[in-house]
Amino acid sequence: MSPETLLQDPSSTPSSDSGGAFAPDRFDTYVMKTYGRFPIALERGEGCRVWDTQGREYLDFVAGIATCTLGHAHPALIEAVTQQIQKLHHVSNLYYIPEQGQLAEWIVKHSCANRVFFCNSGAEANEAAIKLVRKYAHTVQQLEQPVILTAKASFHGRTLATITATGQPKYQKYFDPLVPGFEYVPYNDLEALENTIADLDEGNRRVSAIFLEPLQGEGGVNPGDLEYFQEVRRICDETEILLVLDEVQVGMGRTGKFWGYENLGIEPDIFTSAKGLAGGIPIGAMMCKESCAVFEPGNHASTFGGNPFACGTSLAVAQTLEKENLLENAQVRGEQLRENCRAIAQQYPKIFTAVRGWGLINGMEINAEIELSAIDLVKAAMDEGLLLVPAGPKVLRFVPPLIVSKEEVEQATQILAKVVAKIAS
Numbered sequence: 001m002s003p004e005t006l007l008q009d010p011s012s013t014p015s016s017d018s019g020g021a022f023a024p025d026r027f028d029t030y031v032m033k034t035y036g037r038f039p040i041a042l043e044r045g046e047g048c049r050v051w052d053t054q055g056r057e058y059l060d061f062v063a064g065i066a067t068c069t070l071g072h073a074h075p076a077l078i079e080a081v082t083q084q085i086q087k088l089h090h091v092s093n094l095y096y097i098p099e100q101g102q103l104a105e106w107i108v109k110h111s112c113a114n115r116v117f118f119c120n121s122g123a124e125a126n127e128a129a130i131k132l133v134r135k136y137a138h139t140v141q142q143l144e145q146p147v148i149l150t151a152k153a154s155f156h157g158r159t160l161a162t163i164t165a166t167g168q169p170k171y172q173k174y175f176d177p178l179v180p181g182f183e184y185v186p187y188n189d190l191e192a193l194e195n196t197i198a199d200l201d202e203g204n205r206r207v208s209a210i211f212l213e214p215l216q217g218e219g220g221v222n223p224g225d226l227e228y229f230q231e232v233r234r235i236c237d238e239t240e241i242l243l244v245l246d247e248v249q250v251g252m253g254r255t256g257k258f259w260g261y262e263n264l265g266i267e268p269d270i271f272t273s274a275k276g277l278a279g280g281i282p283i284g285a286m287m288c289k290e291s292c293a294v295f296e297p298g299n300h301a302s303t304f305g306g307n308p309f310a311c312g313t314s315l316a317v318a319q320t321l322e323k324e325n326l327l328e329n330a331q332v333r334g335e336q337l338r339e340n341c342r343a344i345a346q347q348y349p350k351i352f353t354a355v356r357g358w359g360l361i362n363g364m365e366i367n368a369e370i371e372l373s374a375i376d377l378v379k380a381a382m383d384e385g386l387l388l389v390p391a392g393p394k395v396l397r398f399v400p401p402l403i404v405s406k407e408e409v410e411q412a413t414q415i416l417a418k419v420v421a422k423i424a425s
């Protein structure tokens with residue numbers, strides 16, 4: 001087809017009228033149907049607000065699912081990506097990359113880790129952690145059949161190894177054979193963990209690592225129990241098992257601390273980060289202590305991992321977190337959000353059974369006995385101009401940008417109150 005015919009074909013001419021530049025049916029003709037999408041298309045954002053192709057404004061309490069740390073079009077983000085693309089955006093890891101080194105140094109100085117490996121997503125960061133654990137099992141722990149324990153209701157990504165690590169059968173269906181060497185335990189249940197470790201030991205399969213989220217995000221915004229994690233750390237120390245934490249959703253300030261584990265008073269041996277790390281530019285990272293940094297040249301790699309563009313942007317996010325006191329903002333605004341959500345939950349005790357979270361990752365649990373699902377509430381809130389995301393079938397999740405203001409939290413919870421009042425009537 002010549003360019004002329006393309007232009008004459010009305011269906012291939014981008015239009016700016018209703019339906020936006022690309023109508024849903026046309027979109028679905030070409031894009032693989034891997035997502036259930038809401039029938040809006042977002043085209044512009046500023047701070048905690050986004051606009052769809054019809055010009056409708058929304059308060060964004062999704063932030064690309066806990067990813068747009070600084071919200072949309074933040075001046076620091078714009079400056080960082082502009083400067084970096086003008087200077088150098090990508091080179092191979094065949095060479096030293098200053099921005100990668102600077103970001104690794106920042107992470108090491110602001111965490112319990114000594115070493116960082118960079119990749120491009122959460123699943124990849126967890127893959128790197130799984131590979132590191134396997135190498136450690138074979139070379140240091142001297143285990144022939146190492147097992148990684150993960151939690152039920154966890155979420156660790158969509159690659160084969162990470163859906164295996166994910167303790168939810170719905171993500172594994174159709175994709176067997178899965179990766180060997182994983183077992184599952186209920187989250188926050190110390191007795192079950194101890195029993196599983198002992199049972200495996202008797203069968204000659206030894207536990208190499210315990211792999212957990214500090215707070216389960218996708219699984220329903222379930223915070224880790226302080227005592228449980230302290231006991232897990234003690235067990236790991238006594239039995240020389242590695243503790244790996246998936247910080248992909250909760251790391252980089254989301255909980256009001258740089259890392260989720262700081263809420264639990266423990267340090268992991270290995271942890272991973274991605275979502276919010278570069279504020280919405282793709283990046284992933286796997287961090288570990290010197291004692292388990294067993295990778296050598298050739299063991300692991302990534303073409304895009306740690307490139308100047310992603311690392312330069314992530315550095316700007318890190319500097320802005322500090323300069324704008326966003327950890328404190330996440331704590332204070334999170335407290336306000338939970339208070340307001342609790343007031344709504346108390347007014348409608350038949351609808352909501354719990355409000356929970358840390359900093360700016362929070363959930364409202366809907367009564368299991370009623371028909372209402374999280375998706376129903378998300379849709380109703382969207383119609384009123386508030387974007388929310390479910391965490392499982394019965395939990396409403398709030399993960400706004402860390403720059404969210406007092407007024408925006410008030411507005412969001414007012415919209416939610418209105419939506420709930422309508423549904424309850």
Ligand SMILES: *Cc1c(COP(=O)(O)O)cnc(C)c1O
Pocket residue numbers: 120121122123124126155156157158213217218246247248249274275
């Ligand atoms: C989102 C998420 C992942 C997967 O991250 P991707 O970037 O989508 O691969 C892994 N673990 C947790 C806890 C997550 O929330």
